[in-house]
Amino acid sequence: MKPYLLEESNWKQIKNQKYEVAILPWGATEPHNYHLPYGTDSLETGKIAEEAAEKAWNKGAKVMVLPTIPLGIQNMGQIELPFCLHTRLSTQQMILEDILSALYNQGIRKFVLMNGHGGNDFKQIVRDLQPEFPDMFISIVEWFKLFPNDQHFEEDGDHANEMETSVIMHYFPELVLPLEEAGDGKGKTFKLKSLQEKVAWTPRRWDKVSDDTGVGNPKKASAEKGKKFLEDVTTKIASYFVELAACDINDLYC
Secondary structure (H helix, E strand, C coil): CCCCCCCCCCCHHHCCCCCCCEEEEEEEECCCCCCCCCCHHHHHHHHHHHHHHHHHCCCCEEEEEECCCCCECCCCCCCCCCCCCCCHHHHHHHHHHHHHHHHHCCCCEEEEEEEEECCCHHHHHHHHHHHHCCCCCCEEEEHHHHHHHHHHCCCCCEEECCHHHHHHHHCHHCCCCCHHHHHCCCCCCCHHHHHHHHCCCCCHHHHHHHHHHCCCCCCCCCCCHHHHHHHHHHHHHHHHHHHHHHHCCCCCCC
16 A cells, blocks of 8 residues: 555545645557557556655655546547547646646645656646646646656657657566567658758657657667666656655745
């Protein structure tokens, strides 16, 4: 029984415990090359939140990880693939608003949304919802952006790549097919130089970008690389949880 994990907690332990921070992992459900499960974003984000919460709890921070939301925003070329679940931005906002309302009415004033899907962009949603909860601190953590990719891995990419594959190999090895069955994750870039240089932005058409739904070669992935990477990621996130749990949200600015 883990007192920082809501799905495994019971009313007896929660009844007399004051929790400072609620953490909501949010992923997606979509193909991840041939070798990783559809639930990759949700599985890894929920597990990272759990591990970081455990480290924070062991340092005295009273945090609670909520059940993971597995519904992400998808690009064209993904949406059409069987069982790729696409959720509108407006739907995400309604889900988040309902969760925040419940927590707010229960006295929770510190909230962390842990995003694990690159297609999700919660900043504008948080800006829009914040006035409804003026004395609630709402923040976003995107674990996949905390370190430069080349600090832990050899190959680049951003979907079912060496990094994501290593993470799932460490956390859920039974869900990973042999890497010889994976596609090479070769991603195509835009022909327009301005798009390459990020002068402008447009969503990637996934069926034009990748033949195997992956972007980034996973073949050099390993559970060992995943473990080292996740140790750094969860330690950094745990430090934030500890700071947030202890702070006065009405006195945050220097």
